[in-house]
Amino acid sequence: MASKQSGKKSEGSDKVGTICRALRRAIIEQALEPGAKLPEDALGERFGVSRTIARHALGQLAAEGLVELRRNRIAVVATPSWQEARDAFDIRIELERLVVRQLAGRLSKSQIATLKAHVDAEDAARNGPDAVSIRLATEFHILLAQMTNSPILVRYVSEVAYRCCLTLSMFSRPHSSECAINEHRQLIAALAAGDEAKVMGLMHTHLDSVANRALVTPVPPRGRDLLDILAPYAADEDDEKNAAKPAKAVRLRAAAAE
Amino acid sequence: MASKQSGKKSEGSDKVGTICRALRRAIIEQALEPGAKLPEDALGERFGVSRTIARHALGQLAAEGLVELRRNRIAVVATPSWQEARDAFDIRIELERLVVRQLAGRLSKSQIATLKAHVDAEDAARNGPDAVSIRLATEFHILLAQMTNSPILVRYVSEVAYRCCLTLSMFSRPHSSECAINEHRQLIAALAAGDEAKVMGLMHTHLDSVANRALVTPVPPRGRDLLDILAPYAADEDDEKNAAKPAKAVRLRAAAAE
DNA sequence: CCTCAAAAAAGTGCATGCAATTGAGGCGCA
DNA sequence: TGCGCCTCAATTGCATGCACTTTTTTGAGG
Numbered sequence: 372m373a374s375k376q377s378g379k380k381s382e383g384s385d386k387v388g389t390i391c392r393a394l395r396r397a398i399i400e401q402a403l404e405p406g407a408k409l410p411e412d413a414l415g416e417r418f419g420v421s422r423t424i425a426r427h428a429l430g431q432l433a434a435e436g437l438v439e440l441r442r443n444r445i446a447v448v449a450t451p452s453w454q455e456a457r458d459a460f461d462i463r464i465e466l467e468r469l470v471v472r473q474l475a476g477r478l479s480k481s482q483i484a485t486l487k488a489h490v491d492a493e494d495a496a497r498n499g500p501d502a503v504s505i506r507l508a509t510e511f512h513i514l515l516a517q518m519t520n521s522p523i524l525v526r527y528v529s530e531v532a533y534r535c536c537l538t539l540s541m542f543s544r545p546h547s548s549e550c551a552i553n554e555h556r557q558l559i560a561a562l563a564a565g566d567e568a569k570v571m572g573l574m575h576t577h578l579d580s581v582a583n584r585a586l587v588t589p590v591p592p593r594g595r596d597l598l599d600i601l602a603p604y605a606a607d608e609d610d611e612k613n614a615a616k617p618a619k620a621v622r623l624r625a626a627a628a629e
Numbered sequence: 630m631a632s633k634q635s636g637k638k639s640e641g642s643d644k645v646g647t648i649c650r651a652l653r654r655a656i657i658e659q660a661l662e663p664g665a666k667l668p669e670d671a672l673g674e675r676f677g678v679s680r681t682i683a684r685h686a687l688g689q690l691a692a693e694g695l696v697e698l699r700r701n702r703i704a705v706v707a708t709p710s711w712q713e714a715r716d717a718f719d720i721r722i723e724l725e726r727l728v729v730r731q732l733a734g735r736l737s738k739s740q741i742a743t744l745k746a747h748v749d750a751e752d753a754a755r756n757g758p759d760a761v762s763i764r765l766a767t768e769f770h771i772l773l774a775q776m777t778n779s780p781i782l783v784r785y786v787s788e789v790a791y792r793c794c795l796t797l798s799m800f801s802r803p804h805s806s807e808c809a810i811n812e813h814r815q816l817i818a819a820l821a822a823g824d825e826a827k828v829m830g831l832m833h834t835h836l837d838s839v840a841n842r843a844l845v846t847p848v849p850p851r852g853r854d855l856l857d858i859l860a861p862y863a864a865d866e867d868d869e870k871n872a873a874k875p876a877k878a879v880r881l882r883a884a885a886a887e
Numbered sequence: 888c889c890t891c892a893a894a895a896a897a898g899t900g901c902a903t904g905c906a907a908t909t910g911a912g913g914c915g916c917a
Numbered sequence: 918t919g920c921g922c923c924t925c926a927a928t929t930g931c932a933t934g935c936a937c938t939t940t941t942t943t944g945a946g947g
Binding site: 410411422426442444445446 | 929
Binding site: 385426434442454465468522526531 | 643681684688689692693712719724779781
């Protein structure tokens with residue numbers, strides 16, 4: 372143990388944040404499914420930290436609603452009910468309407484370019500794995516929130532967007548997000564035009580249709596091994612890089628149905 | 630060392646939650662002001678736990694935005710900027726409009742009675758300490774959120790309401806919430822009448838005016854000793870008792886506990 | 888009396904150890 | 918076969934210890 376590979380003493384570590392980011396990503400890419408167990412030991416080992424840190428990270432994720440903590444029991448990825456999923460989308464709609472209301476007609480050229488580039492990336496990833504499409508679509512919304520320059524709004528939108536992502540794992544099937552890409556483009560156009568009412572309506576429609584497409588019927592769990600699942604996430608790549616081909620080397624490992 | 634006298638082995642402890650609740654309350658009652666230092670040691674000592682637990686609690690509160698965590702530095706009560714405060718209120722307005730939209734015309738008789746009782750309690754506390762009035766006013770809104778039976782909505786409304794409370798500490802002076810009590814009564818009436826549009830408008834106006842009254846100009850800090858401040862909160866009274874007499878109304882049981 | 892550096896104190900960051908709880912298998916018994 | 922009880926491995930709950938960082942205090946020199 373204690374394999375401190377960094378060598379440096381004062382690394383700007385934030386180990387807890389690293390683990391949180393990794394797990395969040397694993398969850399929104401559906402590598403970790405709702406109900407998946409998250410033992411402190413395994414997490415600590417995977418990320419090279421002690422249980423104390425893993426535990427703290429789980430606490431944070433629980434505060435965000437991505438993880439369920441049961442006393443004296445192994446933590447699991449949250450398993451929202453259908454109703455909770457619907458509630459999350461309702462909240463998300465209001466929050467994101469607020470975002471675009473603040474943004475309409477106030478975006479700089481470079482911001483609009485950034486948004487367009489992101490949607491192009493979504494487009495490019497359309498034929499790749501679903502996991503990436505889903506993540507990119509979510510990140511588009513977070514990107515919008517960030518442009519409001521309101522840290523609070525960013526936090527709430529991110530959080531609720533992640534939760535909505537999670538519900539996709541539970542209730543959605545194959546996933547068909549092509550249309551969503553077009554809606555994103557329309558959104559950008561309306562934002563650039565500064566049509567506040569229209570952009571709010573578009574966002575409402577967009578999210579509502581995503582919710583309606585998403586919340587259909589439960590999906591059976593796959594059941595894989597935690598350590599394998601987490602392998603590609605342990606590196607803490609904050610940007611893309613391996614993002615375009617994130618999950619593939621993962622063996623299916625016939626974990627007994629839980 | 631090992632002064633664990635607990636005697637009972639399986640106390641349903643949730644020590645972290647206890648500390649969080651106590652600190653939240655101390656913050657919203659303005660006993661702990663923005664910028665107040667929260668050393669892990671002192672917290673642990675005050676609540677009879679180790680630093681590990683105190684630290685974890687601080688992490689949770691930081692996730693809620695009530696506490697600021699700086700690496701290698703003592704944690705402090707959050708000090709939102711004026712703009713952040715305004716943003717928080719904007720978000721709160723949207724969330725609470727969502728609450729009353731769901732509630733309009735759907736409240737049972739007993740729920741309405743509960744709400745009325747709470748407002749009566751607010752009225753009774755009008756001449757008491759400001760701290761209590763503020764807390765009760767905030768709890769009224771949380772009570773409403775709880776009646777939606779949407780855990781997610783409850784969480785977000787609570788969180789943002791606490792944050793708004795915090796901004797009162799920073800930017801508000803003496804506090805004049807009498808009018809707010811009337812607005813609460815109007816809200817109840819409109820909810821009972823089931824007038825969705827009216828109740829949403831009322832909530833908007835109410836919160837907006839609270840925000841405008843609150844966000845005026847900074848207030849100088851008082852500066853007292855942490856241990857003294859926390860003394861009355863260490864007991865973890867989740868409901869009334871030592872709080873002036875906050876109301877027997879706060880007794881709401883959300884739906885199924887699972 | 889002020890300035891600044893070095894030492895001491897205070898405080899956080901994190902791993903580790905031990906007690907307590909839970910869940911799973913194994914065994915007896917009907 | 919099926920059911921309840923018991924034991925034990927797995928795992929969490931939490932305190933403590935040590936290393937490192939920041940803040941405060943001290944004290945010598947100007």
